[in-house]
Amino acid sequence: MREIVLIALGAILVNNFVLSRFLGICPFLGVSKKSSTAIGMGGAVIFVMTLASAVTWTVYRFFLEPNNLDYLQTIVFILVIAALVQFVEIVLKRFVPALFKALGIYLPLITTNCAVLGAALLNIERNYNLLHSVVFGLSAGIGFTLALILFSGIREKLEFCDIPDVFQGLPITFIAAALVSVAFTGFKGLFGI
Amino acid sequence: MWDSIIKPALVLFLVCAVTTGALAVVNRATVDVIEQRTNAEQEEFRKQVLDNADSFKQIELGSGNEAVKNVYAGYRDGELEGYVVNITAKGYGGDIGMIVGVDKNGTVTGVIIGDNEETPGLGTKVFEPDFINQFEQVGVNDELTVVKQNRKSTNEIQAVSGATITSRGVTQGVQAALDITKKLMEEGN
Amino acid sequence: MAKPSSKAFSVLKNGIMKENPVLKMVLGMCPSLAVTTMARNGIGMGIAATFVLTGSNIVISFIRKIVPDKVRIPVFITVIAGFTTIVQMLLNAYLPDVYKELGIYIPLIVVNCIILARAEMFASKNGVGLSILDALGMGGGFTIALLIIGSVREILGAGTWMGLTLTKDIIDPAAIMILPPGGFLVFGFIIAVINKISVLKVRNKEISSGCGMNCEGCAGQSGENGGDAQ
Numbered sequence: 016m017r018e019i020v021l022i023a024l025g026a027i028l029v030n031n032f033v034l035s036r037f038l039g040i041c042p043f044l045g046v047s048k049k050s051s052t053a054i055g056m057g058g059a060v061i062f063v064m065t066l067a068s069a070v071t072w073t074v075y076r077f078f079l080e081p082n083n084l085d086y087l088q089t090i091v092f093i094l095v096i097a098a099l100v101q102f103v104e105i106v107l108k109r110f111v112p113a114l115f116k117a118l119g120i121y122l123p124l125i126t127t128n129c130a131v132l133g134a135a136l137l138n139i140e141r142n143y144n145l146l147h148s149v150v151f152g153l154s155a156g157i158g159f160t161l162a163l164i165l166f167s168g169i170r171e172k173l174e175f176c177d178i179p180d181v182f183q184g185l186p187i188t189f190i191a192a193a194l195v196s197v198a199f200t201g202f203k204g205l206f207g208i
Numbered sequence: 209m210w211d212s213i214i215k216p217a218l219v220l221f222l223v224c225a226v227t228t229g230a231l232a233v234v235n236r237a238t239v240d241v242i243e244q245r246t247n248a249e250q251e252e253f254r255k256q257v258l259d260n261a262d263s264f265k266q267i268e269l270g271s272g273n274e275a276v277k278n279v280y281a282g283y284r285d286g287e288l289e290g291y292v293v294n295i296t297a298k299g300y301g302g303d304i305g306m307i308v309g310v311d312k313n314g315t316v317t318g319v320i321i322g323d324n325e326e327t328p329g330l331g332t333k334v335f336e337p338d339f340i341n342q343f344e345q346v347g348v349n350d351e352l353t354v355v356k357q358n359r360k361s362t363n364e365i366q367a368v369s370g371a372t373i374t375s376r377g378v379t380q381g382v383q384a385a386l387d388i389t390k391k392l393m394e395e396g397n
Numbered sequence: 398m399a400k401p402s403s404k405a406f407s408v409l410k411n412g413i414m415k416e417n418p419v420l421k422m423v424l425g426m427c428p429s430l431a432v433t434t435m436a437r438n439g440i441g442m443g444i445a446a447t448f449v450l451t452g453s454n455i456v457i458s459f460i461r462k463i464v465p466d467k468v469r470i471p472v473f474i475t476v477i478a479g480f481t482t483i484v485q486m487l488l489n490a491y492l493p494d495v496y497k498e499l500g501i502y503i504p505l506i507v508v509n510c511i512i513l514a515r516a517e518m519f520a521s522k523n524g525v526g527l528s529i530l531d532a533l534g535m536g537g538g539f540t541i542a543l544l545i546i547g548s549v550r551e552i553l554g555a556g557t558w559m560g561l562t563l564t565k566d567i568i569d570p571a572a573i574m575i576l577p578p579g580g581f582l583v584f585g586f587i588i589a590v591i592n593k594i595s596v597l598k599v600r601n602k603e604i605s606s607g608c609g610m611n612c613e614g615c616a617g618q619s620g621e622n623g624g625d626a627q
Binding site: 211 | 434460463464465467468471475476478479482483486487489491493497500555572576
């Protein structure tokens with residue numbers, strides 16, 4: 016139990032995927048303009064990441080590893096993730112069309128979201144068991160969403176700020192991200208993680 | 209039918225098959241190189257941390273300390289010279305692989321840092337001789353403590369400033385190696 | 398200058414200057430920030446990604462006419478993943494130091510948006526020759542961008558460059574630059590410098606013409622200024 020709590024806190028706060036591992040920067044910048052889309056995107060990522068962690072772990076331990084095919088890891092994982100994203104897309108389109116509309120082009124982008132593949136690869140690298148992998152995927156997704164929502168709040172405020180010409184747009188966004196990241200480094204060493 | 213389903217499926221299948229085939233070929237070509245390199249590297253590391261020994265034999269360990277990955281006994285002309293302990297220590301960014309040599313008298317003869325996820329240029333300063341050499345002459349009966357400054361005795365290890373967590377992790381790793389060696393020596397292995 | 402070669406040259410240059418994937422298009426941010434704690438790692442990642450990009454561009458350009466639109470993306474991803482794994486295995490076998498330094502970011506080349514973007518936007522529409530040049534240009538641009546970011550961070554954060562001690566003994570380096578926040582910060586400032594230069598450039602261009610060929614010097618300068626301004 017202690018291990019699970021440590022994995023979860025580690026992935027959400029201490030080694031936040033976006034702010035300290037730089038995984039999932041593209042969607043972090045792309046959908047953080049408004050809190051509402053940030054929440055939607057976050058939800059989709061949490062869902063896909065948890066599912067992907069479970070599926071990729073199972074495929075690796077029960078299929079690739081026993082057959083000495085671990086060199087196919089990257090290719091199999093990315094295809095599994097791509098298929099899962101398609102699946103989520105179909106489900107959302109069918110049952111939650113409003114959310115589907117809001118997320119629009121960002122859903123297919125989850126496939127190339129390195130956070131999802133990153134979590135799947137880290138699960139294997141760290142020899143997590145199935146439960147730990149699922150917890151890790153879920154927490155990493157929550158960490159991603161937390162960073163996204165916090166950051167979208169800041170960006171909404173930035174809209175009303177008088178920013179020097181050259182810093183408008185991306186530069187100030189990155190500098191704001193740096194400050195959020197500084198805040199998260201404060202979690203280092205927490206609970207000895 | 210052909211254009212909408214069969215052809216796309218066929219093309220995708222073919223691409224996957226060809227890619228898999230290509231990977232299998234490259235894998236065959238590199239897998240031995242990788243394994244040989246890893247084994248040679250490990251053997252080289254063992255010699256470096258325990259340079260009196262010329263051959264090594266792995267010791268079977270019961271379960272227990274999870275920081276200890278494996279232990280090798282080092283021999284010279286059939287005589288026991290000491291132990292080489294593979295440690296997985298906890299660092300700032302994740303696990304740190306360490307190899308610690310301890311001679312038959314229970315004194316640390318060398319420490320090598322392997323795979324780690326520490327911040328290059330910061331956490332990795334801990335892996336430089338200035339820090340690592342502090343472990344020389346530390347013995348199995350020492351209780352190591354990490355101090356921020358003013359190291360007074362051999363069992364005090366001075367942390368690298370700005371990298372206290374890594375320093376502590378590596379020190380705990382050495383301590384784990386000392387503990388297991390002490391146990392082995394008491395058992396007369 | 399003959400026409401085909403001038404086209405080839407502009408394709409090659411495009412990726413390094415006008416459409417630099419990192420500095421202008423802001424693609425592939427994850428590796429650009431994650432591995433640039435040292436200039437050397439930036440170059441390592443740049444070259445590995447260039448290899449994958451060149452390989453995938455060649456193959457995709459070669460098979461572009463037989464791949465049905467419907468399975469285009471999965472096919473591209475499979476090809477890219479294949480080359481990524483090959484790079485991973487080769488690095489592990491022959492350049493273990495680089496392999497260890499880059500770690501999990503090597504398999505993550507597969508989701509580097511630059512590579513999929515070039516497959517989709519260029520290689521699937523152009524011949525093999527041009528696709529190779531495009532890959533080399535884009536890969537070169539990526540490598541240069543990583544080198545710039547890595548150099549700034551290493552010099553400011555560790556006082557060294559490519560392992561050489563520069564300011565370490567003179568001033569105390571600001572370690573935060575090689576920590577994650579420094580990645581965001583340095584990149585923000587580099588983009589600001591480029592913005593500053595390209596605002597001037599756009600003004601000049603409005604007067605002259607939209608041929609886009611006169612950005613050669615400014616993008617090069619932007620790199621140097623990016624370093625100086627820090």
